Amino acid sequence: MFWTFSSGVRTGWASICGALVPPLTLFAMIPADNATKGKLCDELMAWYMKFPFPEYQPAGLNLPQVPIDSSLCHISVTKWMKEAGVSRGSDERKERCGGLTADTAVKVVNMLNKLHDEGAFEVTTKPHENVESCMSCHNNMQPFTHGKENCMECHGMRPVHMEECEQHVQWLSR
Numbered sequence: 001m002f003w004t005f006s007s008g009v010r011t012g013w014a015s016i017c018g019a020l021v022p023p024l025t026l027f028a029m030i031p032a033d034n035a036t037k038g039k040l041c042d043e044l045m046a047w048y049m050k051f052p053f054p055e056y057q058p059a060g061l062n063l064p065q066v067p068i069d070s071s072l073c074h075i076s077v078t079k080w081m082k083e084a085g086v087s088r089g090s091d092e093r094k095e096r097c098g099g100l101t102a103d104t105a106v107k108v109v110n111m112l113n114k115l116h117d118e119g120a121f122e123v124t125t126k127p128h129e130n131v132e133s134c135m136s137c138h139n140n141m142q143p144f145t146h147g148k149e150n151c152m153e154c155h156g157m158r159p160v161h162m163e164e165c166e167q168h169v170q171w172l173s174r
């Protein structure tokens with residue numbers, strides 16, 4: 001495997017979710033034009049942000065299904081562990097990421113089948129509505145930025161501000 005930073009090798013950087021890297025790589029390799037490949041990427045990314053993972057739960061652990069609103073493993077795993085009240089090493093967390101990977105594989109197969117059957121692919125899942133509205137300015141005026149993830153996921157009230165937490169104030173002023 002050449003995407004060594006995601007699951008298999010477990011270096012744990014928690015950057016892009018490891019379930020997304022293989023399909024995104026696969027899209028680059030299929031015989032289609034770049035516009036179609038771009039649409040496949042856009043659909044998969046926007047869908048991933050909204051889908052309440054994990055739907056596929058073969059172990060029957062009755063895991064909570066949580067939409068994450070981010071493609072980052074750090075945010076995905078952390079938000080889910082918070083909701084489920086379990087640790088990273090737990091069976092529940094492993095089942096959750098396994099189920100998420102299966103859900104993503106099903107989505108990818110459905111997308112590729114659609115492309116194959118219809119000879120074209122149209123995006124049906126859009127990025128969060130914040131993106132269009134925030135980028136209408138930040139594309140063209142300073143401070144410039146770039147991206148399609150929900151802006152408010154990071155620029156809203158979350159993540160937790162350590163300055164506002166009693167336990168951290170002393171540590172921060174060291």
Ligand code: HEC
Pocket residue numbers: 130133134135136137138141142143151152155
């Ligand atoms: C009408 C245009 C406009 C829209 C829409 C807009 N911004 Fe801005 N934004 C600005 C401008 C202009 C600045 C620079 C303000 C300054 O330097 O005082 C700014 C500054 C910022 C900054 C830097 C703030 C700081 O404290 O330095 C962030 C982060 C930001 N915007 C995020 C967003 C997000 C997220 C959205 C959508 C929810 C958004 N902006 C929508 C015009 C806009």
Ligand code: HEC
Pocket residue numbers: 072131134135138143144145146147148149150151152153154155
């Ligand atoms: C995964 C978290 C994350 C997401 C999602 C995100 N940002 Fe940011 N953004 C950051 C971080 C971190 C910085 C750097 C902040 C700093 O330098 O203090 C930043 C910087 C910025 C800045 C420059 C601020 C400045 O002071 O110059 C703007 C503008 C901005 N983001 C807008 C957006 C918009 C618009 C979106 C949605 C399309 C978005 N961001 C999505 C984390 C995020």
